[in-house]
Amino acid sequence: MQSNAALEYDYSVAKLFTYATILFGILGMIIGTLIAAQLAFPELNYLIGEYGTFSRLRPVHTTVVIFGFTLSGVFATFYYVGQRVLKVSMAESKFLMFIGKLHFWLYFVGALIATITLLLGYSQAKEYAQYEWPIDVIIVIVWVLWGISIFGLIGIRRENSLYISLWYYIACFLGVAMLYLFNNMAVPTYFVSGGMGSVLHSVSMYSGSNDALVQWWWGHNAVAFVFTVPIVAIIYYFLPKESGQAIYSYKLSLLSFWGLMFVYLWAGSHHLLYSPVPDWMQTMGSVFSVVLILPSWGSAINMLLTMKGEWNQLTENPLIKFMVLASTFYMLSTLEGPIQAVKSVNAIAHFTDWIPGHVHDGVLGWVAFMIMAALFHMAPRMFKREIHSKSLLEAQFWLQTTAVVLYFTSMWISGITQGMMWRAVDEYGNLMYSFIDTVAVLHPYYVIRALAGVLYVTGFFIFTYNMIKTMTSSKELTEEPQFRSPMA
Amino acid sequence: MFHWLEKNPFFFSVGVFVVIAFAGLIEILPNFAEASRPVVGLKPYTVLQLAGKEVYKKDNCLSCHSQMIRPFKAETDRYGQYSLSGEYAYDRPFLWGSRRLGPDLHRVGNYRTTDWHENHMWEPTDVVPATIMPSYKHQFTNLADIETAYAEAVTVKKVFATPYDTPNGVKLGTWEEAHTAALVEAKKITADMKNKDVKDAVENGNIPEIVALIAYLNRLK
Numbered sequence: 001m002q003s004n005a006a007l008e009y010d011y012s013v014a015k016l017f018t019y020a021t022i023l024f025g026i027l028g029m030i031i032g033t034l035i036a037a038q039l040a041f042p043e044l045n046y047l048i049g050e051y052g053t054f055s056r057l058r059p060v061h062t063t064v065v066i067f068g069f070t071l072s073g074v075f076a077t078f079y080y081v082g083q084r085v086l087k088v089s090m091a092e093s094k095f096l097m098f099i100g101k102l103h104f105w106l107y108f109v110g111a112l113i114a115t116i117t118l119l120l121g122y123s124q125a126k127e128y129a130q131y132e133w134p135i136d137v138i139i140v141i142v143w144v145l146w147g148i149s150i151f152g153l154i155g156i157r158r159e160n161s162l163y164i165s166l167w168y169y170i171a172c173f174l175g176v177a178m179l180y181l182f183n184n185m186a187v188p189t190y191f192v193s194g195g196m197g198s199v200l201h202s203v204s205m206y207s208g209s210n211d212a213l214v215q216w217w218w219g220h221n222a223v224a225f226v227f228t229v230p231i232v233a234i235i236y237y238f239l240p241k242e243s244g245q246a247i248y249s250y251k252l253s254l255l256s257f258w259g260l261m262f263v264y265l266w267a268g269s270h271h272l273l274y275s276p277v278p279d280w281m282q283t284m285g286s287v288f289s290v291v292l293i294l295p296s297w298g299s300a301i302n303m304l305l306t307m308k309g310e311w312n313q314l315t316e317n318p319l320i321k322f323m324v325l326a327s328t329f330y331m332l333s334t335l336e337g338p339i340q341a342v343k344s345v346n347a348i349a350h351f352t353d354w355i356p357g358h359v360h361d362g363v364l365g366w367v368a369f370m371i372m373a374a375l376f377h378m379a380p381r382m383f384k385r386e387i388h389s390k391s392l393l394e395a396q397f398w399l400q401t402t403a404v405v406l407y408f409t410s411m412w413i414s415g416i417t418q419g420m421m422w423r424a425v426d427e428y429g430n431l432m433y434s435f436i437d438t439v440a441v442l443h444p445y446y447v448i449r450a451l452a453g454v455l456y457v458t459g460f461f462i463f464t465y466n467m468i469k470t471m472t473s474s475k476e477l478t479e480e481p482q483f484r485s486p487m488a
Numbered sequence: 489m490f491h492w493l494e495k496n497p498f499f500f501s502v503g504v505f506v507v508i509a510f511a512g513l514i515e516i517l518p519n520f521a522e523a524s525r526p527v528v529g530l531k532p533y534t535v536l537q538l539a540g541k542e543v544y545k546k547d548n549c550l551s552c553h554s555q556m557i558r559p560f561k562a563e564t565d566r567y568g569q570y571s572l573s574g575e576y577a578y579d580r581p582f583l584w585g586s587r588r589l590g591p592d593l594h595r596v597g598n599y600r601t602t603d604w605h606e607n608h609m610w611e612p613t614d615v616v617p618a619t620i621m622p623s624y625k626h627q628f629t630n631l632a633d634i635e636t637a638y639a640e641a642v643t644v645k646k647v648f649a650t651p652y653d654t655p656n657g658v659k660l661g662t663w664e665e666a667h668t669a670a671l672v673e674a675k676k677i678t679a680d681m682k683n684k685d686v687k688d689a690v691e692n693g694n695i696p697e698i699v700a701l702i703a704y705l706n707r708l709k
């Protein structure tokens with residue numbers, strides 16, 4: 001029997017993941033800013049001995065941001081959105097509540113252990129898949145727990161049709177599961193050798209160019225299924241909710257979803273252009289990367305058109321600002337990626353700063369903006385208080401937008417400069433620059449990038465302060481706001 | 489059909505999975521059939537070199553250095569012959585890297601020597617004043633994990649039939665034999681080094697990380 005009374009949703013798990021998002025955000029971004037500064041001022045490499053070099057910290061930065069900050073944000077929004085679009089409360093099932101909490105605690109403790117192992121240097125040395133096999137086992141369990149949460153909630157749903165956001169959460173769950181498992185296939189050496197050496201050590205099931213293919217099939221699609229798919233899930237829920245506008249086109253969302261699913265996986269080999277993997281695979285990677293513009297822009301345009309006739313909200317509501325700019329950065333980033341995947345451009349761009357530049361206009365401008373906006377939308381509903389300060393929100397917006405622009409422009413210039421210098425020849429056809437010339441010239445851009453990092457982190461601290469105040473001391477709300485989040 | 493799928497989560501999920509798995513089947517698997525065959529004359533890593541590869545992974549040199557030379561004149565002029573698939577046949581994992589904050593290292597063994605690496609890892613700015621690479625002095629005191637390297641060699645021999653203990657190949661043998669062989673190889677390297685502590689350590693049967701790392705870097709040709 002369905003009751004007509006309004007459902008009271010249970011946000012205890014969503015809150016836990018919200019705290020984790022903030023914590024890992026601070027950690028990941030501070031380390032990111034530190035390693036950016038190390039490239040400009042190498043003395044900063046010696047702050048904590050052998051554990052503080054750029055090389056050791058770089059995977060800590062990438063994994064904390066991807067698997068700490070972003071995934072926490074994804075989980076936080078899922079435990080909020082999932083209940084609401086399925087019209088069931090977590091409180092209705094003791095089992096799901098238990099699974100949800102177990103999911104959080106295992107994830108949180110696992111993430112801390114994983115980060116420490118990387119600092120100590122236990123690494124498979126595969127990018128974004130550095131964790132050694134015991135950590136992988138924890139990750140698989142955490143992932144399965146999330147799967148139980150997703151399909152458990154779906155199992156007891158009152159709303160029969162799955163909302164668009166859920167399509168993307170399900171895709172995130174399945175995609176990461178498949179890719180992560182295959183890429184991390186490794187043989188622990190301790191057991192095969194009869195108890196010799198380190199228990200943590202393992203050796204990849206794949207060698208050489210095979211390993212490269214599997215790794216970038218994962219590496220590229222970690223971007224797809226952590227930085228894109230669940231973030232699209234977030235915007236499909238939160239933009240309509242915050243603006244009070246219906247999604248512009250259902251058909252466009254269908255086309256974008258199934259298109260994205262089909263096309264994204266092919267594009268991984270664009271990370272291996274001009275490498276010794278077979279040429280036809282490289283070309284496939286290039287071509288599919290270009291095709292990828294269609295479903296990516298499909299979602300982004302669907303979002304922008306959702307604001308049709310309501311553009312005044314852009315000036316009135318900073319959360320709409322965050323979300324609209326996020327879709328715009330998503331468009332920029334998904335145009336830039338295919339450009340870099342064209343072979344002649346890649347010949348210059350590969351191995352240069354243009355690649356981290358590209359990653360960061362996506363992650364800082366799209367992923368983090370969306371996650372922060374979603375948490376701001378959730379906070380008044382979860383904590384039943386209005387957002388602490390609109391002016392701080394505005395300040396954060398402009399500070400971080402400036403930071404993103406400084407970051408990617410400096411890295412574009414730096415990347416193209418270095419790429420061109422590597423290949424420059426004099427009138428006799430000899431190389432014009434020694435390698436070190438191409439490093440020394442980048443110093444100013446590294447300074448600008450580090451400055452961008454400082455600005456962005458400052459913005460994140462403003463966000464944190466604003467969130468904490470919202471959780472603890474701002475004005476209490478008597479009833480749940482329907483659309484626009486109330487803010488002081 | 490899509491409306492129906494949205495009401496049937498199981499078939500929806502199966503549908504998504506088939507669509508995303510498709511590319512992997514077509515694009516990744518064919519290369520496996522070809523397998524990564526070694527180029528003629530390629531030998532597996534010695535135990536000391538494997539231990540050095542672990543140091544390379546531990547200090548994550550691939551954050552800044554690639555091991556993949558692209559087939560452009562500018563690259564072959566700078567680094568040597570472009571890289572071939574078969575040269576990586578015994579690399580588990582592959583260590584191509586994705587960023588050149590420093591130069592490519594795939595053939596660094598052709599143009600850098602043991603003493604160059606020793607000086608450079610101790611204090612990079614002494615060798616290349618403008619460098620932004622930090623020094624790795626801890627590699628001169630930390631000991632390389634030879635036992636784990638041996639375990640790795642035994643594992644790849646057993647599981648992937650990597651050709652150890654074959655005629656004209658790399659001898660692996662028992663742990664005692666392998667350990668002795670690693671020490672002999674290490675002494676050949678320390679003969680070209682000047683750091684007293686490192687030399688003494690090897691004389692006493694301990695192998696610092698730097699020695700293993702140099703063994704690995706010298707092998708990259």
